[in-house]
Amino acid sequence: MIGERKKKILRAITDDYISLGEPIGSRTIARKYNLGVGPATIRNEMADLEENGYLEQPHTSAGRIPSDKGYRFYVDALMSIEDLTSGELETIRKEYAVANREIEDLLRITAKIISNISNYTALVLGPQLQKTAFRHIQMIQIAPDEVLVLLVVDPGLVETRVVQIGSAISQRELDDMVSFLNRHLFGLTLREVERTLIEELKKRFFAYNDLVKEAVELLLKGLRNKPSERVYIDGVSNILGYPEFYDLNKAKSLFNLIENEHILSNVLQNATSTSGVRVTIGKENVREEIQDCSIITATYEVRGQVIGTIGLIGPKRMNYSKVVTLLEYIATGLSETLKKGN
Amino acid sequence: MIGERKKKILRAITDDYISLGEPIGSRTIARKYNLGVGPATIRNEMADLEENGYLEQPHTSAGRIPSDKGYRFYVDALMSIEDLTSGELETIRKEYAVANREIEDLLRITAKIISNISNYTALVLGPQLQKTAFRHIQMIQIAPDEVLVLLVVDPGLVETRVVQIGSAISQRELDDMVSFLNRHLFGLTLREVERTLIEELKKRFFAYNDLVKEAVELLLKGLRNKPSERVYIDGVSNILGYPEFYDLNKAKSLFNLIENEHILSNVLQNATSTSGVRVTIGKENVREEIQDCSIITATYEVRGQVIGTIGLIGPKRMNYSKVVTLLEYIATGLSETLKKGN
DNA sequence: TATTAGCACTCTTACTGTAAGAGTGCTAAT
DNA sequence: ATTAGCACTCTTACAGTAAGAGTGCTAATA
Numbered sequence: 189m190i191g192e193r194k195k196k197i198l199r200a201i202t203d204d205y206i207s208l209g210e211p212i213g214s215r216t217i218a219r220k221y222n223l224g225v226g227p228a229t230i231r232n233e234m235a236d237l238e239e240n241g242y243l244e245q246p247h248t249s250a251g252r253i254p255s256d257k258g259y260r261f262y263v264d265a266l267m268s269i270e271d272l273t274s275g276e277l278e279t280i281r282k283e284y285a286v287a288n289r290e291i292e293d294l295l296r297i298t299a300k301i302i303s304n305i306s307n308y309t310a311l312v313l314g315p316q317l318q319k320t321a322f323r324h325i326q327m328i329q330i331a332p333d334e335v336l337v338l339l340v341v342d343p344g345l346v347e348t349r350v351v352q353i354g355s356a357i358s359q360r361e362l363d364d365m366v367s368f369l370n371r372h373l374f375g376l377t378l379r380e381v382e383r384t385l386i387e388e389l390k391k392r393f394f395a396y397n398d399l400v401k402e403a404v405e406l407l408l409k410g411l412r413n414k415p416s417e418r419v420y421i422d423g424v425s426n427i428l429g430y431p432e433f434y435d436l437n438k439a440k441s442l443f444n445l446i447e448n449e450h451i452l453s454n455v456l457q458n459a460t461s462t463s464g465v466r467v468t469i470g471k472e473n474v475r476e477e478i479q480d481c482s483i484i485t486a487t488y489e490v491r492g493q494v495i496g497t498i499g500l501i502g503p504k505r506m507n508y509s510k511v512v513t514l515l516e517y518i519a520t521g522l523s524e525t526l527k528k529g530n
Numbered sequence: 531m532i533g534e535r536k537k538k539i540l541r542a543i544t545d546d547y548i549s550l551g552e553p554i555g556s557r558t559i560a561r562k563y564n565l566g567v568g569p570a571t572i573r574n575e576m577a578d579l580e581e582n583g584y585l586e587q588p589h590t591s592a593g594r595i596p597s598d599k600g601y602r603f604y605v606d607a608l609m610s611i612e613d614l615t616s617g618e619l620e621t622i623r624k625e626y627a628v629a630n631r632e633i634e635d636l637l638r639i640t641a642k643i644i645s646n647i648s649n650y651t652a653l654v655l656g657p658q659l660q661k662t663a664f665r666h667i668q669m670i671q672i673a674p675d676e677v678l679v680l681l682v683v684d685p686g687l688v689e690t691r692v693v694q695i696g697s698a699i700s701q702r703e704l705d706d707m708v709s710f711l712n713r714h715l716f717g718l719t720l721r722e723v724e725r726t727l728i729e730e731l732k733k734r735f736f737a738y739n740d741l742v743k744e745a746v747e748l749l750l751k752g753l754r755n756k757p758s759e760r761v762y763i764d765g766v767s768n769i770l771g772y773p774e775f776y777d778l779n780k781a782k783s784l785f786n787l788i789e790n791e792h793i794l795s796n797v798l799q800n801a802t803s804t805s806g807v808r809v810t811i812g813k814e815n816v817r818e819e820i821q822d823c824s825i826i827t828a829t830y831e832v833r834g835q836v837i838g839t840i841g842l843i844g845p846k847r848m849n850y851s852k853v854v855t856l857l858e859y860i861a862t863g864l865s866e867t868l869k870k871g872n
Numbered sequence: 873t874a875t876t877a878g879c880a881c882t883c884t885t886a887c888t889g890t891a892a893g894a895g896t897g898c899t900a901a902t
Numbered sequence: 903a904t905t906a907g908c909a910c911t912c913t914t915a916c917a918g919t920a921a922g923a924g925t926g927c928t929a930a931t932a
Binding site: 211213214215216227228231232234245248249250251 | 924925926
Binding site: 336338348425 | 766782
């Protein structure tokens, strides 16, 4: 186990490095934080901490900086909770006040708030339709060969999609199908629909197989990648403010990843498995491009079911205590809002 | 007027600078381009060109680079047309092949293609609904206090929006209103609707004023800022590849602007007034953040009516001949595709 | 035994001077 | 009108130096 004094030192170094961005030496610690011991003692402790992998040295005669393991320990055991200031709370309230009820708007504004307050890059993943519950479906013929499929799911989302159909179909047939779907699918999550009902559906509507196939496919997969499932990003330029990205190659490869919605959404979805705030530090990230970064995520839910993720990405040297509080707060608020809209 | 030899020299300098990014000296010109004259002569010509504002010198003993005026002259009068390579044409074909019929997808892929081929940052502005023509509207009650408004406009776009209504309304009343709207508005652009009909509509449906007001508002303004009207951006990270953005402050302020959809959309809409390719160089841009950049835009249309803009942004030192060809080609293709989808 | 003072050592950074290279402008010659 | 020649300017790269920060080790101390 790690001793009490070592903890204090590790914490001091991490706090200092997070706010200043420069390696910390033993003298500085002794001066700034009153630990009641001299620099030499601190040096010894630091040497120990380095040996145990909590600290590293950029070069021989520099001060120490936290390693990934050091940050991890800091986040799990050392950091104090930093509340949001009243100004920040006010900002959040104001921004949300202008949002209309559309989910897209809500997510976009959420991303904006996160990036503005944190000064990192915000990532907001829309609700995963797969986890939402079927409420009802409607199909409306808008042209001889075009049908608008309208799906309403439980956390108050409305998704629409225009489907091109091969063969003509009467509104009567459509109605028939729709009423069947509505009767049988109500309340199921789309994932359950996928697992249990797809075959039955296909059999039942064998007659107009073409459209059913399309409709069901649509219901299950086609609605993926709809606006609500997108990744909303804000504050990309914030990243350029941190000296760790003065190396343009790093910045470029990071930007590249952020631009790739597909990869990004994967990275974020890892966090959706468990509820709550999750911190992923440096090399803990699977993707190489972000192993100099930390990603913080939080989940939002509807009816106790996690359906989406919000988060942010920034340098490892991140104000963890602040962003954890922030994301927790925003995620809770978002869950509330979605419940009301329901 | 500017002499023939001066033109050759200006062109040589511009070409060279565009591809290499370094100031060009008289010797280099004399060696690389066979103009039949020595460096000293070229020096004199260059001094003239500088005096007339076509060239500038980063510092006393450096070579020359084109000024904004120089680039302008180059684009208007000097540059040769650079065709797309067969590989590039193939790339375009392939990318579009995977697009489904949804407009959003189409625009997203368009942005991707532009940024991949040009290596600059692509900006694609969706169709301006104001300029599209009303085809038909539908209103569907999906909850006691929610109505889905479905608007189909002429270049094959379907826009939907869920409206919260204050007072209850029967489906019969909705139908009444809808049929009136469909009878009277068919074929008008949304702008015309706005100008001529709004008062009449309000009078006519005075009885259920609340919903009408909402519906009309929606029709005219509410659908703004819908997905199709967004700005699609791709290849932001490309910009970091150009040495002119090694200055992180420049890069940051540019990124900031690109992230601000509102500003960006304004910048692009300037170009929508006239049809065709438009080149805006350096200080010709109104916004300060992009006065080191050039923006190239092209318009796409439906039924001879310009409804949207595609474009890209990059350093002034840009491969103009290539990107002009590229945007022209893509814009034409996009217009075609939209016509078919219609 | 734990702590500390002292000191030699290492590494970075900022500054200086120097030399090479590129390009210019001017003048005089062609 | 063009060009050759030359002195001049400015940038860049390089090397050397000094200052500063921080370390690790050893010996002294409470």
